[in-house]
Amino acid sequence: MPDESETKGLKMEDNKNIDRESFENANDILSNEHLKKMPFKVPQGYFESVEDEVRTKIKEQTPDGQWGLLHRSLKAYLGLAASFLLILGAGWGTIHFTKYFTSGHTLTAQSTVDSELLLDSLENDYVAEQLDNALEESSKDTLTIRVIPPQAEEMTVETAVDYADAVQEYLSAYPSTSVSLASLELAELEE
Amino acid sequence: MQEDSEILALYNKDGGGADYAFNLIVRKYSERLYWHLRELTGNHEDANDLLQNTLIKIWNNLPTFRGDSKLYTWLYRIATNEALTWLKKQRFESRFARLGFDKSLCNKLTTDDFFNGDQIQLVLQKEVMQLPDKQRAIFSMRYFQDMKYEEIAEVMESNVGAVKTSYSIAYNKITTGLKNKF
Numbered sequence: 001m002p003d004e005s006e007t008k009g010l011k012m013e014d015n016k017n018i019d020r021e022s023f024e025n026a027n028d029i030l031s032n033e034h035l036k037k038m039p040f041k042v043p044q045g046y047f048e049s050v051e052d053e054v055r056t057k058i059k060e061q062t063p064d065g066q067w068g069l070l071h072r073s074l075k076a077y078l079g080l081a082a083s084f085l086l087i088l089g090a091g092w093g094t095i096h097f098t099k100y101f102t103s104g105h106t107l108t109a110q111s112t113v114d115s116e117l118l119l120d121s122l123e124n125d126y127v128a129e130q131l132d133n134a135l136e137e138s139s140k141d142t143l144t145i146r147v148i149p150p151q152a153e154e155m156t157v158e159t160a161v162d163y164a165d166a167v168q169e170y171l172s173a174y175p176s177t178s179v180s181l182a183s184l185e186l187a188e189l190e191e
Numbered sequence: 192m193q194e195d196s197e198i199l200a201l202y203n204k205d206g207g208g209a210d211y212a213f214n215l216i217v218r219k220y221s222e223r224l225y226w227h228l229r230e231l232t233g234n235h236e237d238a239n240d241l242l243q244n245t246l247i248k249i250w251n252n253l254p255t256f257r258g259d260s261k262l263y264t265w266l267y268r269i270a271t272n273e274a275l276t277w278l279k280k281q282r283f284e285s286r287f288a289r290l291g292f293d294k295s296l297c298n299k300l301t302t303d304d305f306f307n308g309d310q311i312q313l314v315l316q317k318e319v320m321q322l323p324d325k326q327r328a329i330f331s332m333r334y335f336q337d338m339k340y341e342e343i344a345e346v347m348e349s350n351v352g353a354v355k356t357s358y359s360i361a362y363n364k365i366t367t368g369l370k371n372k373f
Contacts, residue, residue: 029369030334030362035315038335039308040229046239050221051214054246061247 192219195262202253213250216266221246223336224270230331231274233296233320235305241277245270264345267338271328271346278324296320311369318368322361329354330361 029035193201193215202212224245229238248269256265282292297317300306306313319327329347332338338346344354 029366035312036335036337037308037312038226038229039306039312039316040226040235040303041305041307042225042235043305047222047225050225050242050246051217054217054243054250057243057247058250 199256199258199262209253213253216249216262217246220263220266224266227267227270227331227336228274230319230335231271231278231324231328233300233316234303237277241270241273245273248273260345261342264342267332267342267346268348271332275324275328282324293321314369314372315365318365321368322364326357326361329357330365333358334362 198212198215198219201208201215221242225238225242228241228245229235232238232241245266249266252269256262260268297320300313300316300320306316308316319330322330325347329343332343332346333340340351340354340358343358344351347354
C-alpha cells in the first residue's frame with residue numbers, strides 16, 4: 001500500500017468502484033454511496049466471541065467471581081463519589097486553580113459543550129505547546145502559567161472560560177504528579 | 192430484536208433479569224459500537240480493546256442509568272467517551288515521537304491487515320483520521336452510521352447547532368482533501 005506522500009496524483013483508473021466521470025462531475029463527492037461503506041473486515045467469528053469475552057472480563061473484576069447487582073451498584077456510586085472528591089480538592093493529583101483576567105475578575109469554570117466542540121477544531125496544539133514549554137522550563141512545584149491565546153483581546157468571557165477549561169483538560173492528562181497549577185491567567189496581548 | 196424499552200424493563204425485573212438484559216444489549220449493539228470505535232481508532236486491535244472496555248463500563252453503570260436519555264445514545268456516549276479518552280492519551284504520549292500522532296494513525300491504516308477497501312476508500316479514511324477527535328466522532332456517526340443530528344447531540348452532550356457546524360466543517364475539509372488527491 002502506498003504511503004501518504006504517494007497518494008497525490010492517484011489515477012482514477014486504479015479505482016474500479018467509482019468511474020472518473022462520476023467523480024469529476026460530482027458536485028458532492030461524499031454523496032457517493034460506495035464511500036459510505038465501511039472498508040474494514042473483522043477476524044472470522046469475532047462478533048460471536050464478544051459476549052463470552054466480556055463476561056470473562058466482568059467476572060475477573062469482582063473479587064469472588066460473583067457479579068451481583070449490589071456489588072455493581074456500590075461500585076457505580078462510589079465512582080461518582082470519588083469524582084466529587086477530586087473536584088473538591090482531595091489527593092495529590094488534583095489541579096486547583098483560579099482563572100481571572102488581568103483586570104482582576106475571578107471566574108468559575110462553566111464549560112459549555114458546544115464551545116468545547118469549537119475549541120476542538122481550533123488551536124489546541126497551540127495550548128499544548130505553550131504548556132509543554134512552561135512546564136519543562138520550571139523547576140517549581142507550583143506554577144503560575146500565563147497563557148496568551150490567539151485573539152485574546154476579542155474573547156468574550158464565556159469563550160475565555162472555555163479556553164481555560166481546554167487548558168485544564170490538557171493538564172489533567174499530564175503525567176507529572178509534582179506540578180500543581182496555582183493559577184491560570186488569560187492575559188490580553190501585550191503591545 | 193427486542194426494543195430498548197423491553198430490554199430496560201427486563202433489566203429492572205427481579206431475579207436475574209440484569210444478566211439477560213445485558214446479554215441482549217451486547218447482542219444488539221456490540222457490532223454497531225465496534226464499527227464506531229473502528230472508525231475512531233483505525234485498526235481492529237484498538238477497536239476491540241475499546242469495545243471490551245465500553246461493554247464493561249456499560250455493565251458497571253447500568254445501575255445508575257436513569258433513562259434521561261435513550262439507551263442507544265447512552266451506549267454510544269460511553270463508547271465515544273472511551274475512544275476520545277484513549278485518543279487524548281495516545282496523542283499525549285506520542286507528542287515527542289518523530290511522526291505526529293495523526294500520521295501514525297494513517298500509517299496504521301495503511302498496514303492494517305483488516306482493511307478491505309479500495310484506493311479511494313483508503314484516501315477517505317486517511318482524511319477522516321486527520322480530523323480533530325470530536326469532529327471525527329461526529330463525522331463518523333453522521334456519515335458512516337447515519338445517525339440523526341439530535342441523536343449525535345445527545346451522544347456528545349451538545350446541541351444540534353454545534354453538531355451540524357462541526358459536521359459541516361469536517362465534510363468540507365474531507366471533500367477538499369479528496370479532490371486534491373485525485
